Amino acid sequence: MNQGKVNSNLHGHLFTVEILIEEATNGLALEQLLHLLNSQPNLIKDYKVLQGIQLGKLIEANTAGTQSSSRATAAKETEKFKAPEISKEPEKPKTPQPASENIIQQLEQFKANNTLIRLTIIKGKGIKLSLPCRILNYDGATQNVTVYHVDEKKVYLFKLNEIDDYVVTK
Structure with missing residues (x-):
């Protein structure tokens, strides 16, 4: 066959x-x-x-x-004793802590004013990045910050907890 x-x-x-x-x-x-x-x-x-x-x-x-x-x-x-069904609904976003409210408000203000800032980011394994950028978006649900790197002309996405420091550049 x-x-x-x-x-x-x-x-x-x-x-x-x-x-x-x-x-x-x-x-x-x-x-x-x-x-x-x-x-x-x-x-x-x-x-x-x-x-x-x-x-x-x-x-x-x-x-x-x-x-x-x-x-x-x-x-x-x-x-x-049936196992609980896995929920297909997305998890509700975690509400940010009161201390981070100020940071979020400042990020939103930087975004609205198109302010140039220098972010210091700490990635996995202690890798530190310092980049001049503008804030494009902050997503409160996922706590992601989207930035535009002005030197590389690229867009990056960082978690809010990866941001170590930021300085307004003049």
């Missing part, structure tokens, strides 16, 4: 399964599951993990309390 003919007759099939993986932590169990699913790329084309954040402890509680009871009782107990 021709290999091309076999491949043209392939159809996708969707299965819903529950898998119990025993590990020390939920994160290790999830890592093992993802490794298992990714180890067969020719067989498993796509997958979506819907639940499982707290299933390790919940399954233990369900099986420990229902081993001696009947199947109907076990089903009722299982319904009590």
Whole structure:
């Protein structure tokens, strides 16, 4: 039989399964599951993990309390211990601390006046950047500051907590 003919007759099939993986932590169990699913790329084309954040402890509680009871009782107990569904709504923005209110107001003022400032940024691993820039935007929901680097003529995005210092340049 021709290999091309076999491949043209392939159809996708969707299965819903529950898998119990025993590990020390939920994160290790999830890592093992993802490794298992990714180890067969020719067989498993796509997958979506819907639940499982707290299933390790919940399954233990369900099986420990229902081993001696009947199947109907076990089903009722299982319904009590279902894992919470993962919310698809975005998290509400964290409200800034009162001390940072002044900084945010100053950034908004710099933005409105198109003021040239020098930002001192501390990135990961202690890397320090000093850049002359203008504030383009501040997003309170994500606490991101968008700046325009006047020397490089590039736009950068920094977290508010990465800003170490700023000086107004004349």
